[in-house]
Amino acid sequence: MKESPKLVETEGLDLATFGQRLRHVRRARGMTLADLGARVGRTPSVLSLIENGKREPRLTLVEQLATALGVPVGELLKKQPPSRRAQLEIALEQSQRDPSYRALGLPQLRVGTRVPTEVLEHLVGLATELRAQRSKPTATPEEARAANAALRSSMRERGNYFPDIERAAADALARASYAGGALSQGMLLSVVAQHGFSVRFVPDLPRSVRSLTDLRGNRIYVKQEPVGGHSARAVILQALGHFLLGHDTPRDFADFLRQRVEANYFAAAMLIPETAAVAFLRDAMSRRDLAVEDLVDVYSVSYEMAAHRVTNLITHHLELPCHFVKNDASGIIYKAYQNDGILFPADITGAIEGQRMCRQWSGRRVFSAPDRFSPHYQYSDTPAGTYFCVAQVDPRADERGYAISLGVPFEHSRWFRGRETTDRVKSNCPDGECCQRAPLTLAERWDGMAWPSARAHSHILSALPAGSFPGVDDVDIYEFLDQHAAD
Template sequence: MGFPDGELDLATLGQRIRHTRKSKGMTLGELATTVDRAPSLLSQIENGKREPRLTLIQSLASALGVDVAHLIKPEAPSHRAALEIALARAQESPLYATLGLPHVGLTSKLPTDALEALVGLHSELERRATEQAATPEEARRANAELRQQMRDRNNYFTELERTAASLSEAIGHSSGPLTERGINDLTSHLGFTLHRAADLPRATRSITDLRNRRIYLPMPSHTSHDPRTIVLQTLAHFALGHQEPANYADFLRQRVEVNYVAAALLMPEVAAVDFLQRAKAAKTLAIEDLRDVFAVSYEMAAHRFTNLATHHLDIPVHFMRVGEDGIIYKAYENDDVTFPADVTGAIEGQMVCRYWAARAVFHAADRYASHYQYTDMGRGTYWCTTHVERTTAGDFAIDVGVPYAHAKWFQGRETTNRATSACPDPSCCHRPPVNLAERWSEYAWPSARTHSHLLAALPPGTFPGVDDTDVYTFLDRHSPSLSE
């Protein structure tokens, strides 16, 4: 079969063979005679239709007076060759097939500028199609890339801290819980008014009427979210100057930024860092205490801790939000913990090891009590503090962990809970015990509850899942300028 070092790009290989042959002044027939092969076989290879054996590649290289490495380079031999490869691939795609158009022949008579135009049109067609419906794979890739950016910066973003600090200064909020009066002052500072509505479309958490500078929020009983968070996230969009997202990656980036600013407004950097540094000095760090001092949810406090822990406290950290089924919904790390991941690098949607604290907490005698645990892993030992939050969607474990050397700064470090994890080795927890497997493997037939959202394309539109007609109809009903 083919080349041993991995997949060979047949189209590029064929182009490089043809380009080298012509540069040597050899005809296809002459080259075929030299390597003792049929011209029709070489024609198929040059057109990327057939994969040559390694021995034939070596013979071709020898006949052409070049190294094998020259023929198998991943780069096209010329700008035109790259265009021809791109057009050939585009015309073979399912997207092009849906257009019902004929294929353009790739002959030497086709002008290079025409090739450039055709390739550019195909590229734009693919971009627009991707923008219309992001697949779960695209969403996972975008999420993985964004998480890497967060890791590179230790999840601390100076520009977002400055924005939050400026807004906090404008309303005179420096420490302690952000009150309803402070929320109203901030809303007024940015030129908006707040309005409650019982008929918000189900797919929205808030709707902003930019014509009348009104922000519509759900009734308090209609949401499990902290109403302050919803307002602050909405206001953050405008404070950061966000425009309509260009694609899913942009949409996701904006969501992360507004979540960050909202947390920084609820827990201002100076006050939060002062509190955390004093707690570290006393070796009494606790997410619960950060939560209580600023009157936020445990998950919000855990998120904020990841913003500040490495930059201000020199503590590497990881964070997870895990469902009762063991599925990871959110994750972040800069402490080299080995999260499960798919081939795209995505962590969300993967199942965490059953021995990790984020899953073990669900089997504790009191799952709602603070759970502390040391876990021995392949890369070392990690200490975790885990708290289960109840939501309308079920119970979720919020887990914050640090390498063993940093456990000394935290409350709960004296725990005797200890576990060992060998994941991702399948023998750790992904294979059932032998006795159970022998007893039931041939007699069990579970009907799986499919996470259908993982299989379908994300809803199209500028804001995924939001129906523009529902939004515009809502605004028509509530707009004061239309009711006058």
Template sequence: MPGDLDLVTFGQRLRHLRRSRKMTLADLGERVGRAPSQLSLLENGKREPKLSLLTSLAQALGVSVEELLSRQPPSRRAQLEIAVEEAQRDPVYQTLNLPHLKVGKRVPNDVLEHIVGLYDELKRRNNKPTATPEEARLANADLRRQMRERGNYFEAIEKTAQETLDAVGYSGGALSQGQILSIVTHHGFTLRYVQDLPRSVRSVTDTRNRRLYLKRESLGMHSPRTILLQTLGHFVLGHSQPRDFADFLRQRVEANYFAAAVLIPESTAVPYLQEAKQARDLSVEDLRDVYSVSYEMAAHRFTNLANRHLDLVCHFIRNDETGIIYKAYENDGLIFPTDDTGAIEGQRMCRYWSGRQVFASPDRYSIYYQYTDKPNGTHWCVAHVDPSRERNFAITLGVPYKESRWFRGRETTNRTQSNCPTGECCVRPPSELASRWEGNVWPSARAHSHVLSALPSGTFPGVDETDVYTFLERHAAE
């Protein structure tokens, strides 16, 4: 007996098959040895049938058990009745405080169509724009504060990741594809690789049939196995649909953390890093190579483990070639550029920081080391340009000067001075240049329309739900 049987759909199919054969509940009950009242509970989705009864019902109705258990509603009428029943269970619908509507035979189809249509519009209007840019920046700043307070270490997620690894017999090294597939199976899902995934998503999960869909291709710095584990992480960690953008952002961070904790397990990575620290040879690139992950994941995972297990404070930055910061974290006192809400994302870093200097190095794709003297002290950093399909991003991991003694690359002679955020650093052009060109230039700036608009609407910002539903409908019969 399948544990995920949709009782409402089953009841609808049972009623449809009985009526199409001109049987009453009493007729069917006599054939299977059950009281009509018991069968009525089945047809109304109030009771789960036992396997023996299923077999008897299928024989009495002249169909296979498989057809009786099909997940597809038997008719448009049945589909509408199911939709109305599911709508009335939705908390959004329940806020209307309407009495429960029992759909009888005499309720016309067009009435049900109207109810379902109104409910869909109610849901659409409830999914207002998730956040304004200001709200999104505040949510980012608050989450980053929480991460800093805990040293970017999530103990509960580490434990969940280790339980998952134990379940598939992980013993060390990089996870094999077979082990990753075992993790998917262990959590009750199946994996489907497809070529027609909607453009607005990295993956799609069919929660009804427990299927994960994704492409066999990397998205930027995210490999298919990373995307797979990030997607799975939402379900392993018990996430429900996000309430607002702050909740969406928190869930995204937690799911990404789960993926990193599985791909770079605490149980093996910590002894490896502790040994490297003792040898004064810590390096992000070695962590990347040992666990076969992206440089970004290795650097960010280092921040998870550094404070708790290595007694190190550090910072992490992801920026593009123009210096715009896309992701950042610090617990080592580094002062990031911020707007008046305290947000870092979207701000431009100093041109003398390693994340921008790496783009000017002779080989921008090689590991780049640098000391930077800043107003509140000197930081040692390692930066690497991690190429993606859309643009190149620099990933920086840095520590205060006194901690550089534990890292490979500490002997570098690359050194710059940054006075940012004062105007005497790089915010204003050098006086000699300004005197020659000020008032004689009219640059045409790139339009950053996203700065002025609200974030995409919907429970999952930026996702085209029509594309996703069409995709699932296309694959449902497979």
């Protein structure tokens, strides 16, 4: 009995390289596509798709092609292009599929035999440099901090109120016949469908994204959370907001940051609609009972979103200046906003993010409160004046825990729940005698006798990730979309 030929492993076959090797060997044998097709029982058009890397051949066809061409199967399956020109053609084809190249809006360049090899060398060199430029960090930490400071200044000038986004959210809700109350999942999906999108909940969303939108299939992918997990409503609405607000690929980090703030604002305006929320807040103000937690209950949103939404509305509609802070247990500030004159710690660029807040502020003292998940009220005497603040650790945050603080100047505390508190502290920060330096007796005892190993805050100190969308892994998201496109 004749021994069967040994099967060759084809897993991981690079279609472009295989097609180039097939074309190279065919031409070397003086065959046309029609000649080779007649020998293997395939049409010239099918073989052309294979040679151009557009179709994956079955192993049996690879063996038939090798036999017809008189070469070992392994010769066709080598991972190296057959020539320098073939290598350049493959590199140019791959470059034209790269997002940085496609963003130029150039037509697809088809490389024929008449295109000189020197021209290919130039084109591939330019495409390689384009990718290299794109791979550089979107911004240095200094540039990112400056962008944050500039955006915060713009938000302060307008009282953190964006009328165009409010109108866009109101129009989207009206189109879906929203009748009021917390936005249900059914109503959310109706809103999304009104704009031509569908939502897919998946367990394998790439780790580098909160959502992923397939613009070919008009699908918004979000992570499938376990029962009782965090709601995906805000994430879905943020994704939709990018399109309804006319966002394009960010030009730089400042543009990326602006788009993210606007998308977050849109989601909040959808989940806590302006007209109803303002009426709710006015009523609470008339009863001197303004409270962030009431919006949490009524609209089923996170404490952070509710506090953000209060800052959007109370200055513009109720003429109440305010401030907002998000920080961790060590006092590191992640987000901050103010139009009430409070003095946040800041670096020389005016950046607040990454600075450590005073130990006496409510955002730090709440972590030592008997119940950190309930509102902690206090008055703080500061160099800029006295402020009434309420802080709470958001129970929906991750295991690290973040405190969310909302505050107003003393004269406006009369409108808020918790104003009766007798908890009053004094803060002299940024004066070092307040809390930035240890008490003298403590310093004398331990100065020179301590050697800490600092925990680096990588999100603040390191160079920012590369790409138009910082931190997003293009390979992960393209592979994900490819896998789910046929679902």
